[in-house]
Amino acid sequence: MSPPLGGRKAFVRTFGCQMNLNDSEHILGVLLEAGAAAADRPEAADIVVVNTCAVRRKSEEKLYSYLGRLARLKKRRPFVLGVAGCVAQVRQAGLLDRRPAIDFVVGPDGYRELPELVLRAAESPVVRTGHSPDWREIGPEATARANPWSAFVPVMEGCDNYCAYCIVPFSRGPEKCRPAGRVLAEVRAAAEAGALEVQLLGQNVDSYRDPGSGLGFAGLLEAVAAVPGPAWVRFITSHPKNFGDDIIRAMAAHPSVCRALHLPLQSGSTAVLARMNRGYTREAYLELVARLRDSLPGLLLSTDVIVGFPGETEDDFEATLGVLREARFAGIFSFRFSPRPLTAAAALPDDVPLEVKRRRLVELQGLQKTIQAELNRSFVGRELTVLATGPSPRGAGRCQGRTEGNLVVNFDAPAGLAGRFVTVRVTGAGPYSLHGAMIPG
Ligand code: SF4
Structure with missing residues (x-):
């Protein structure tokens, strides 16, 4: 019997975060498993799937x-x-009304059914949404990895936290965790396929609990770090309120767990954090940063910040700048607040004027740029291990890669270098990247 999508070509375009990049690997993988071939652009495709992000209004407008x-x-x-x-x-x-060209709409729990949805949608529009309480297992056999050397491995999905600004509990549904055995099987398969780096994914990885044994995230991290092969293990995203000392100990005990951590702050004001329903104070966040730095020398932190949340005063904003000065993040993702449907904050008065939000964002990003420039200069003269990821956008004859701490490095190297660890001597630094030359090894 010929495969259901045999002879067709599929193209997937991704908006959003690492979780979405990994979902796109599943979407394409399931279509390829059903006989489709990959297309490199929509103009060459018979099936086009757009994988979307709802976190900010701007990302939805781009869609x-x-x-x-x-x-x-x-x-x-x-x-x-x-x-x-x-x-x-x-x-x-509602998407079908807004864009009648759409043939099918599928939420994250429907990806296993994609071949059938594509066939049905050729007859009439189909909507497959809703959340299942069970983990939707899509294993390595139906994952079309973008890079064999860097493997995303989902460990949990969804969220029960209901931060006031966040649409994720509605878009991804309640929290559910992948059985640890399946996580480890995928890590082993990725290692056998040559992965140098494994990235464990979930909206709140540090609240992970194995559904059978109750194993927590620290235990899972130790088990993943013990799998022979991948030299680097990363995880994203962590919630500051769930980040226990057991996870810090697991990181400290395993040198393969990268000394890099994304720890969303959102605001440096305890009053705003309470209105955001974040579950921690400014002081608790800074104490956690201090404990992490004590136990993990060289750790580089990155974060997310929202400016202009309802009711944010100049003092609240100053408190956020104060945390940036103290925590000295190596990178931030910063945004102006925009109300999202279904969230608690959508019912609050959006009372920080747009020009104030804009000014605060510029000020925040300016301070962060200064901090990053100083931090990056401290690497000049050092030799760093870099995972080469491909050509550098900074000119021909140059490659780009990332360090264990997730710093971007542009360096002189032979063309075509990707998916290899190299040593780079850092000769200069700007606020957003390092540059240097590869040391032949
Ligand atoms: S913890 Fe908060 S910000 Fe993170 S996904 Fe859940 S609701 Fe959204």
Whole structure:
């Protein structure tokens, strides 16, 4: 029997975070398993799936403009158009009214059914949304990895925290954890396929509990770090309120666990954190940073910050700047607050004027740029291990890579270098990257 999608070509476009990049590997992997071949652009595809992000209003607006382009393309050259991911789950059938060119809408729990959805959507539009309480297992056999040397491995999905600004509990549903045995099986398979780096993924990895044994995240991390092969193990995202000392001890005990941690702050004001329903204070966050730095010398931290949350005063904003000065993050993702549907904050008065939000964001990013420039200069003259990821956008004859601490390095090296560890002598640094030359090894 011929495979259901045999002879068709599939293209997946991703908006959003690492979780979405990994979901796109599943979406494409499931379509390839059903006989489709990968296309490198929508113009060459019979099936186009757009995997979406609902976290900010801006990301949703970008999606609608991209869907407009696809609708025009579809008039010239028919294909099946699907919308997947967080916007699909939140907007559901409303997407079909807004963009009639869409043939199917699929939330994260429907990816296993994609071949059937594609076939049904060729007849009439299909909506497959809703959350299942069970883990949707999509193993390595149906994962089309973008890079064999760097493997995303999901460990949990969804969230029960309901931070006031965040749409994720609605788009990803309640928290559910992947059985530890399946996590470890995927890590072993990735190692056998040549992965040098494993990235454990989830909205709140540090609240992980194995559904059978109750093993927590620290135990899972130790088990993953013990798998022979991958030299680097990372995880994202952690919630400061769940980050126990057992996880710090597990990191300290295993040199393969990278000395890099993304620890979302959101605000440096305890009053704003309480209104955001974050579950920690400014002091607790800074104490956690101090404990991490004591136990993990050389740790580089990154974070997320929202400016202009409802009711944020100048003093609240100053408190956030104060945490930046004290914690000295190596990188931040910073945003102006925008209300998202279904969230508690959507019911609050969005009372920080746009020009104030803009000014605060510029000020915050300016301070962070200064901190990063200082921090990055401290690496000049050092030799660093770098995982080469491909050509550098900073000119021909140069490569780009990342350090264990997730710093971007542009360096002189032979063309085509990717998926290898190299040693780079750092000769200069700017606020957003280091540069140097590869030391032949
Ligand atoms: S912890 Fe808060 S910010 Fe993170 S996914 Fe859950 S609700 Fe969103």
